[in-house]
Amino acid sequence: MMKKINLNVNDKHYAIEVDIKESLLDVLRDRLHLTGVKQGCSVGECGACTVLIDGTPYNSCIYLAMWADGKKITTIEGIEKDGQLSKVQQAFVDEGAIQCGYCTPGLVMTTTALVESGKKYSDEEIKREISGHFCRCTGYQKIFNAVKKSLDE
Amino acid sequence: MFSINHILEPKTLKEAILYYDENPKLKVIAGGTDVLIHLHHGKLEDVELLSLRKINHLDEVKLQEDGTIVIGAMTTFSTLFRDKIINQYISILAEASVSMGGPQIRNIATIGGNICNGAVSADSAPSLFTLNAILRLESKKGVRMIPIQDFYEGPGKVKLLQGEILTHILITEDNYHEMKGKYIKFSNRKAMDIAMLSVAVTGQVEDEVFKDLRIALGVSAPVPVRCSKAEDYAVGKECSEETIKKIGELALSNARPRNSWRGSKPYRQHLINVLTQRAIKEIVFKGGGKDDEKN
Numbered sequence: 001m002m003k004k005i006n007l008n009v010n011d012k013h014y015a016i017e018v019d020i021k022e023s024l025l026d027v028l029r030d031r032l033h034l035t036g037v038k039q040g041c042s043v044g045e046c047g048a049c050t051v052l053i054d055g056t057p058y059n060s061c062i063y064l065a066m067w068a069d070g071k072k073i074t075t076i077e078g079i080e081k082d083g084q085l086s087k088v089q090q091a092f093v094d095e096g097a098i099q100c101g102y103c104t105p106g107l108v109m110t111t112t113a114l115v116e117s118g119k120k121y122s123d124e125e126i127k128r129e130i131s132g133h134f135c136r137c138t139g140y141q142k143i144f145n146a147v148k149k150s151l152d153e
Numbered sequence: 154m155f156s157i158n159h160i161l162e163p164k165t166l167k168e169a170i171l172y173y174d175e176n177p178k179l180k181v182i183a184g185g186t187d188v189l190i191h192l193h194h195g196k197l198e199d200v201e202l203l204s205l206r207k208i209n210h211l212d213e214v215k216l217q218e219d220g221t222i223v224i225g226a227m228t229t230f231s232t233l234f235r236d237k238i239i240n241q242y243i244s245i246l247a248e249a250s251v252s253m254g255g256p257q258i259r260n261i262a263t264i265g266g267n268i269c270n271g272a273v274s275a276d277s278a279p280s281l282f283t284l285n286a287i288l289r290l291e292s293k294k295g296v297r298m299i300p301i302q303d304f305y306e307g308p309g310k311v312k313l314l315q316g317e318i319l320t321h322i323l324i325t326e327d328n329y330h331e332m333k334g335k336y337i338k339f340s341n342r343k344a345m346d347i348a349m350l351s352v353a354v355t356g357q358v359e360d361e362v363f364k365d366l367r368i369a370l371g372v373s374a375p376v377p378v379r380c381s382k383a384e385d386y387a388v389g390k391e392c393s394e395e396t397i398k399k400i401g402e403l404a405l406s407n408a409r410p411r412n413s414w415r416g417s418k419p420y421r422q423h424l425i426n427v428l429t430q431r432a433i434k435e436i437v438f439k440g441g442g443k444d445d446e447k448n
């Protein structure tokens with residue numbers, strides 16, 4: 001069964017038909033070719049597929065595409081401005097928080113939401129807020145440093 | 154692709170109940186963090202979904218005039234964790250909420266889905282058991298209010314009658330007034346892990362005596378359980394090290410833990426004893442008892 005949905009992805013408006021069987025991840029990657037959204041586990045465990053929906057991080061692999069009707073989606077492709085890396089992206093680069101890079105887009109999205117919340121986070125809270133992301137390369141310390149740096153100032 | 158044949162998205166509860174009555178084969182979906190996983194693994198197939206996501210006002214926490222806290226079934230764990238009413242009156246549920254999954258899961262997983270999924274490890278269950286939570290279930294036949302203790306039937310099984318939807322969870326004032334609570338989730342990882350064992354304690358300490366004490370365990374039997382023997386023993390006793398030790402031992406008498414890859418039966422038994430004591434000590438501490446004075 002198909003369903004017509006309207007959604008805003010990275011400030012671009014789309015009116016598309018999606019299959020009710022599809023996840024938002026399927027649609028973002030296969031239809032809109034936003035392959036910066038990564039598919040890891042497909043079952044909500046790894047966070048690689050994290051995107052912001054109305055500013056809140058969700059795992060797009062377990063979010064039905066049709067639920068995105070009327071929503072504003074932000075993916076990693078949507079956060080650089082005029083060819084400039086965002087503060088969060090730059091912090092990940094500067095801190096050497098990226099090895100293979102597979103977990104990076106998801107982590108950058110979650111961190112972006114933390115920055116945009118305008119709240120302060122203790123070290124423990126930072127760890128809690130990024131705990132929905134698996135990284136199989138870095139050992140997390142550099143990621144933690146990058147998040148902390150993103151939240152500085 | 155999920156094996157979904159059809160999905161209904163009613164905008165009101167009334168409409169949802171009518172759809173469900175007409176077609177009892179519909180599979181209710183809330184946040185989907187259990188349903189979509191089951192579909193992904195092929196445990197569910199060719200489903201017709203009844204989504205509760207478009208129904209307004211089912212995701213709110215309210216304090217009624219009579220002091221009853223009413224939690225909409227569609228309230229997410231992120232909301233519960235941050236909610237003012239929850240944090241002020243039943244902080245144990247905020248503790249339980251933030252212990253489940255990770256942030257992205259908590260942003261969508263609902264308390265109603267957690268209860269109706271019936272997992273022995275459901276992180277909301279032990280706290281709600283100690284708060285004597287009442288479930289409000291609604292079908293075309295009418296409304297049913299049942300204590301959460303009577304809702305669990307077996308692993309993954311709950312007593313939802315045909316066409317019934319869980320709409321709200323109620324906690325009356327006498328079940329939280331002057332009470333302190335502590336939830337301890339024991340798992341291999343601190344986040345994104347299912348409990349190996351969990352303990353919730355809600356109680357009231359007055360003049361260093363247990364005026365009321367409720368203990369509930371998760372992953373300790375086929376369903377979450379209350380430790381009635383230990384509770385009965387505790388009430389009226391002085392909250393001494395010795396009493397607490399005895400309560401820990403007695404907590405085992407209502408438990409039937411099993412061996413699983415997450416933890417062996419003897420280890421779980423050990424945890425029940427130790428974690429029950431630890432949670433009680435937290436209450437005594439929060440409640441202004443002995444430990445408090447020492448500090």
Ligand SMILES: Cc1cc2nc3c(=O)[nH]c(=O)nc-3n(C[C@H](O)[C@H](O)[C@H](O)COP(=O)(O)OP(=O)(O)OC[C@H]3O[C@@H](n4cnc5c(N)ncnc54)[C@H](O)[C@@H]3O)c2cc1C
Pocket residue numbers: 043044045180181182183184185186187188189190205226227252253254255258261262263264265266267268269270274275276277313317318319320345346347348
């Ligand atoms: C990565 C991951 C980590 C997880 N970690 C934890 C954890 O740490 N602790 C934990 O307890 N759980 C955990 N879970 C399990 C799951 O997230 C929870 O059980 C969650 O609360 C389910 O809520 P939901 O809204 O997503 O439910 P859904 O998947 O939408 O529904 C769950 C079940 O309840 C039924 N249902 C839902 N709402 C209603 C209603 N109002 N009335 C009648 N029936 C209803 C559905 O038909 C279904 O059978 C995890 C899941 C994932 C994917």
Ligand code: FES
Pocket residue numbers: 038039040041042043044045046047048049050059060061062
């Ligand atoms: S791919 Fe979505 S959480 Fe792993």
Ligand code: FES
Pocket residue numbers: 097098099100101102103104134135136137138
């Ligand atoms: S950098 Fe490789 S998974 Fe994180």
